[in-house]
Structure formats: C-alpha cells, structure tokens
Amino acid sequence: MVTLDDLQVRSLGTSTIDSPLALYVGGRETNEYYVGETDRILYDDTLELIAARGVPLEELPTFEAGGPRRKIFFDPATTRVGVVTCGGLCPGLNDVIRAIVLELDTHYGVRDVVGFQHGYAGMVESNGHEIVSLTPEYVARINERGGTILGSSRGAQDPGLIVDRLVELGIDILMVIGGDGSMRGAHNIGAEIERRGLTIGIVGVPKTIDNDIPHIGQSFGFSTAFAKAAESIKAARVEVEAAVGGVAIVKVMGRHAGFIACYAALANHDADFVLIPEVQFSLDGDNGLLSLLSRRVRERGSAVIVLAEGAGQDLIPASDRTDASGNAVLGDIAGFLRDQITKDFANRGQALTMRYFNPGYAIRSVPADASDSVYCTRLAQTAVHAAMAGRTDMVVGRRRHRFVNVPIPFVTSGSHSVSPDGDLWLSVLESTAQPFSMS
Numbered sequence: 292m293v294t295l296d297d298l299q300v301r302s303l304g305t306s307t308i309d310s311p312l313a314l315y316v317g318g319r320e321t322n323e324y325y326v327g328e329t330d331r332i333l334y335d336d337t338l339e340l341i342a343a344r345g346v347p348l349e350e351l352p353t354f355e356a357g358g359p360r361r362k363i364f365f366d367p368a369t370t371r372v373g374v375v376t377c378g379g380l381c382p383g384l385n386d387v388i389r390a391i392v393l394e395l396d397t398h399y400g401v402r403d404v405v406g407f408q409h410g411y412a413g414m415v416e417s418n419g420h421e422i423v424s425l426t427p428e429y430v431a432r433i434n435e436r437g438g439t440i441l442g443s444s445r446g447a448q449d450p451g452l453i454v455d456r457l458v459e460l461g462i463d464i465l466m467v468i469g470g471d472g473s474m475r476g477a478h479n480i481g482a483e484i485e486r487r488g489l490t491i492g493i494v495g496v497p498k499t500i501d502n503d504i505p506h507i508g509q510s511f512g513f514s515t516a517f518a519k520a521a522e523s524i525k526a527a528r529v530e531v532e533a534a535v536g537g538v539a540i541v542k543v544m545g546r547h548a549g550f551i552a553c554y555a556a557l558a559n560h561d562a563d564f565v566l567i568p569e570v571q572f573s574l575d576g577d578n579g580l581l582s583l584l585s586r587r588v589r590e591r592g593s594a595v596i597v598l599a600e601g602a603g604q605d606l607i608p609a610s611d612r613t614d615a616s617g618n619a620v621l622g623d624i625a626g627f628l629r630d631q632i633t634k635d636f637a638n639r640g641q642a643l644t645m646r647y648f649n650p651g652y653a654i655r656s657v658p659a660d661a662s663d664s665v666y667c668t669r670l671a672q673t674a675v676h677a678a679m680a681g682r683t684d685m686v687v688g689r690r691r692h693r694f695v696n697v698p699i700p701f702v703t704s705g706s707h708s709v710s711p712d713g714d715l716w717l718s719v720l721e722s723t724a725q726p727f728s729m730s
C-alpha cells in the first residue's frame with residue numbers, strides 16, 4: 292500500500308539562491324488553479340479511498356506540487372545541463388527538448404545546455420558520440436518535426452561510465468526524456484551519483500507512447516498517437532463496408548497496455564471488437580471471437596477489429612526473445628488471427644474479404660498536435676523548476692490537472708494498464724457492443 296514516504300522526492304540540498312522566478316511565484320497561494328509550494332496534492336481522490344486509509348490528514352499519501360520555487364539550489368550562472376532522449380519514439384520529444392532549453396535560458400538564465408546523442412549509448416565516451424550545444428536558436432523550430440533531434444537508442448549501458456562522463460563534462464543536471472526503462476536507468480545513474488557523493492541532479496520527463504507509466508497521468512504524445520491510429524481505423528471501416536464480408540484487423544502498438552487501442556477505438560465508433568493485453572479472449576465457443584465475428588458480419592455486413600500488439604499472446608507460442616533493452620519481443624498475433632479468421636469463414640462457407648492495417652511506427656513518428664505540444668511545454672517547464680530547485684531521482688507528471696513531482700522508484704515499481712474493472716474498458720464495451728466476456 293502506498294505511503295507518504297513512497298512519495299517523498301529526494302533533494303540534493305537546501306535551496307538558498309533567490310529564484311529568478313520569485314517575482315512570478317510571489318504571493319501566489321493555493322487555489323483551484325494553482326498549488327502553493329508548501330501545499331501537497333492528494334494521491335487518493337474519493338472520500339471512500341481517503342477514509343479507508345484511516346490515518347490523520349498529514350499522514351495521507353500526497354505528492355509534492357510541481358512548479359517554480361522562491362529559492363533554488365543551482366546557481367544559473369555556473370550551471371551546466373545535459374539532455375538525453377532514450378527508448379522508442381513518441382510525438383512531442385522535440386517539444387520537450389525545446390521547452391527545457393527555452394525555460395532554462397529565458398527564465399533562469401542558464402546558458403549552458405548540451406544534448407547527448409542516441410540515448411544512454413551516446414553518454415558513454417567510448418561510443419564516440421559528440422555532445423550538441425542546445426541554444427535557443429538551435430531548438431527554435433524543432434517542435435515542428437517528429438522524432439527527436441538528439442536521436443535515441445535501446446540497450447544497456449554502465450551507469451558508472453555515464454557518471455564518469457557527467458563528471459568529465461561538468462554536468463550539474465541531467466534531464467532524461469524516456470520511458471520506464473530509461474527511468475530505471477536514470478535511477479541507477481542517480482544511485483551511482485549518490486554513492487560518489489556528487490551533487491548532480493537527475494530529473495525525468497516520462498515518455499511512453501503506450502501510456503504505460505503509472506502515477507503520472509496521461510503521457511505526452513499519447514493523444515497525438517491515438518488520433519493517428521484512429522485514422523487507420525476509419526480507413527478500415529471504409530474498406531470493409533465496400534467489400535463483401537469485409538473484416539479488417541487494425542494492429543496498433545501496446546506491448547502490455549491497450550490504451551492506444553481503447554482510445555483510438557473510442558475516437559470514432561468504427562470498431563466492432565477491441566482486443567487488448569489486459570483482457571483475455573477465446574477464439575472458439577459461442578462467446579469466442581470467431582463466432583461473434585461471423586455473427587457481426589452476417590448482421591451488419593462487415594466488422595473492424597482493433598488489436599493491440601500484446602493482446603492474445605496466450606493463444607500463440609510463447610516467445611522468449613527480448614530486445615536490446617530486455618523488452619519482450621511479442622509473437623505475431625495479427626498474422627495468427629488473420630489465418631484463424633480466414634479458415635473459420637471458409638469452414639462456415641461465409642464470404643470474407645480480409646483487410647489488414649498496421650499503422651505501426653507511423654503513429655509515433657509524427658509531430659505532436661497542438662494539445663500535446665502545450666502539454667510537453669508545461670511538463671518540461673515543471674521539470675526545469677524541479678531540477679533548478681535541486682530535486683533529483685524524480686519525474687514530472689500531471690494527475691487530474693495538477694502538475695506533480697514523483698520519485699522515480701515509485702513510478703518504476705509498477706506499470707499502468709487498462710483495468711478490466713475500470714471505466715475506460717466499460718466505455719469501450721459500450722461503444723463497440725462487444726460482449727463483457729469473450730472467454
């Protein structure tokens with residue numbers, strides 16, 4: 292069970308320097324739209340959840356509020372900041388890089404910001420990647436492009452060698468834009484820094500196209516990505532309606548979490564079935580996918596299946612392969628379903644026109660939409676405020692419209708997935724009219 296201790300963010304020391312933003316923060320106090328720096332944000336958000344804790348108010352689990360402080364830890368004139376992007380791509384990476392640089396430069400007067408190329412690999416000197424000077428001019432329009440101007444990578448690196456490089460380059464703060472794996476890596480780097488008694492801060496801006504990092508609210512770029520995926524679902528609907536016995540499978544990303552599938556399906560009402568890793572389904576039997584699909588096509592003429600890549604892995608031979616970072620390489624559920632559906636329709640003597648859509652990388656390589664750009668900027672600003680105030684081993688997030696600072700060990704201790712008992716999955720069932728249980 293989560294405790295207040297789990298949510299305490301580590302500091303490098305006492306902040307003694309007047310913040311250049313002190314005037315902005317000035318007399319601001321908590322109100323509906325702002326959280327004062329001494330206030331904290333509740334973890335629980337219903338009366339029953341709070342009552343069930345059975346502890347006094349001051350012991351309730353609460354988050355530190357994100358945002359500027361009156362005093363900061365690092366002297367802007369002598370502070371050097373490094374930025375790195377790691378793991379898979381996600382819309383908005385360049386917006387985050389740009390906003391970090393602009394916030395540091397414009398508001399804090401930090402003129403020395405450098406970028407490491409190709410993730411943690413580029414931080415290990417022997418790998419030979421140059422650092423890039425990130426000036427306001429350099430980052431001016433990078434938000435218009437997808438991907439990351441710094442490049443990214445997967446694969447393990449030695450935290451000791453990374454800390455050696457930070458020391459050699461005189462980096463005071465490392466900003467890590469990455470996913471769950473990157474944050475585990477960031478924590479290890481932070482632990483090595485602490486072991487050596489150094490005052491280097493590490494602050495993360497969590498990136499996950501799958502929206503699978505817990506406690507941070509919705510991840511940036513997710514909304515852009517599912518909107519792009521929804522375009523393929525719409526195209527699939529057009530195709531199957533024109534065909535005789537049209538059935539489409541639209542496979543979207545989502546290794547262990549089906550958020551993209553759920554949101555993309557909800558974005559329009561074109562999906563008949565949504566298959567996600569969190570909810571098991573059977574192929575056979577009256578309530579299995581094959582008979583339900585056959586019935587849907589007989590009744591409505593066509594059907595669209597939105598398939599998260601991690602769904603139905605129990606139906607195909609297990610793969611023990613992993614990628615360079617140790618992430619599971621999944622079996623081909625889409626190919627398996629295509630075969631099974633084709634055979635089943637043939638056995639029933641039912642006409643079938645099968646269409647397969649795989650928007651794949653196209654959904655994560657696009658630039659962020661306007662809403663995500665705003666979100667990226669605000670997350671980056673929050674991360675810079677925390678970093679300049681000497682916070683470390685933490686990530687920023689936005690829970691129920693409040694920006695929060697969250698310890699990395701808290702976000703890496705679990706993962707975020709679609710709850711079969713939650714209201715998101717209920718909405719999906721309502722919108723698709725797929726049965727409550729397909730197993």
Ligand SMILES: Nc1ncnc2c1ncn2[C@@H]1O[C@H](COP(=O)(O)OP(=O)(O)O)[C@@H](O)[C@H]1O
Pocket residue numbers: 377378379410411412444445446447448469470471472473474475476477479498615616617618
């Ligand atoms: N458990 C871990 N401990 C330390 N570093 C990790 C861990 N998992 C991943 N990393 C490192 O973080 C980087 C990105 O991880 P990866 O899983 O590929 O992407 P993401 O951060 O998007 O989840 C890689 O360089 C990888 O080696």
Ligand SMILES: O=P(O)(O)OC[C@H]1O[C@](O)(COP(=O)(O)O)[C@@H](O)[C@@H]1O
Pocket residue numbers: 377378379380470471472498499500501544545546600614
């Ligand atoms: O081919 P890659 O780069 O390994 O990426 C594919 C995978 O990365 C993901 O986008 C998630 O990766 P991250 O943890 O890096 O965000 C999955 O949905 C997808 O299966």
Ligand SMILES: [Mg+2]
Pocket residue numbers: 378470471472
């Ligand atoms: Mg990951």
